[in-house]
Amino acid sequence: xxxxxxxxxxxxxxxxxxxxxxxxxxxxxxxxxxxxxTPGQGLQFLFxxxxxxxxxxxxxxxxxxxxxxxxxxxxxxxxxxxxGDSALYLCASSLAGAASSGANVLTFGxxxxxxxx
Amino acid sequence: QKxxxxxxxxxxxPEGAIASLNCxxxxxxxxxxxxxxxxxxxxxxxxxxxxxxxxxxxxxxTAQLNKASQYVSLLIRDSQPSDSATYLCxxxxxxxxxxKLTFGKGTLLTVNP
Numbered sequence: 001x002x003x004x005x006x007x008x009x010x011x012x013x014x015x016x017x018x019x020x021x022x023x024x025x026x027x028x029x030x031x032x033x034x035x036x037x038t039p040g041q042g043l044q045f046l047f048x049x050x051x052x053x054x055x056x057x058x059x060x061x062x063x064x065x066x067x068x069x070x071x072x073x074x075x076x077x078x079x080x081x082x083x084g085d086s087a088l089y090l091c092a093s094s095l096a097g098a099a100s101s102g103a104n105v106l107t108f109g110x111x112x113x114x115x116x117x
Numbered sequence: 118q119k120x121x122x123x124x125x126x127x128x129x130x131p132e133g134a135i136a137s138l139n140c141x142x143x144x145x146x147x148x149x150x151x152x153x154x155x156x157x158x159x160x161x162x163x164x165x166x167x168x169x170x171x172x173x174x175x176x177x178x179t180a181q182l183n184k185a186s187q188y189v190s191l192l193i194r195d196s197q198p199s200d201s202a203t204y205l206c207x208x209x210x211x212x213x214x215x216x217k218l219t220f221g222k223g224t225l226l227t228v229n230p
Contacts, residue, residue, distance in 0.1 A: 031216070033217065033218065035220075041222075042205075042220060042221070042222035042223060043161070043205065043220040045217045045218070045219060045220075048216045048217055050216065055216040056215060056216045056217045058217070090160055090161075092218075096216075104149065104209050104218070105151070105163055105166055106151075106163075106207075106218055107163070108160040108161050108162070109160060110159075110160050111160050
């Protein structure tokens with residue numbers, strides 16, 4: 001069973017540019033969540049999508065956006081990049097369901113490491 | 118108040134000892150609780166989850182949940198050097214519009230041979 005696939009794995013951008021990251025969830029998983037991880041802040045929640053609908057959004061500026069497609073694949077976009085956007089961006093998928101069933105266990109991809117110069 | 122709090126560590130234990138990792142959370146409506154392990158340069162991987170009060174054991178790992186005290190812990194018995202990693206406590210909320218897993222900042226565990 002294939003895991004969560006994130007592309008690209010590494011990328012370098014300059015300030016002011018924009019970037020799009022892609023995430024393919026585990027087959028059958030309908031929920032996709034995105035996180036930003038930095039050494040100082042840990043894992044910060046960006047957004048969660050389920051059946052193409054954003055159900056929750058973290059406290060990030062509007063430069064951070066995302067979407068989910070009908071096949072559950074998701075993309076996130078960061079516009080007007082700033083130096084502080086340098087981070088590991090992690091995508092995770094889950095079945096989404098009752099807590100007792102473990103259906104909301106998140107499985108993470110390997111991440112996309114973004115460096116902004 | 119931070120939503121999920123953990124001691125940042127580092128926590129250092131000798132090989133074969135019991136490592137005890139603790140976590141508190143602020144939202145009483147939280148429904149399920151997770152422990153992830155993250156090796157340096159890698160993504161988090163699930164160790165175990167717990168959703169009801171009490172203990173849950175899986176091999177050398179035991180998760181303990183006390184909802185009244187808003188406290189969850191992870192015990193690692195017979196710690197091995199390969200257990201050296203950052204341990205992340207996470208709390209799931211799905212009430213209202215809160216569909217998210219909130220992580221603590223993690224506790225760095227070092228197991229010394």
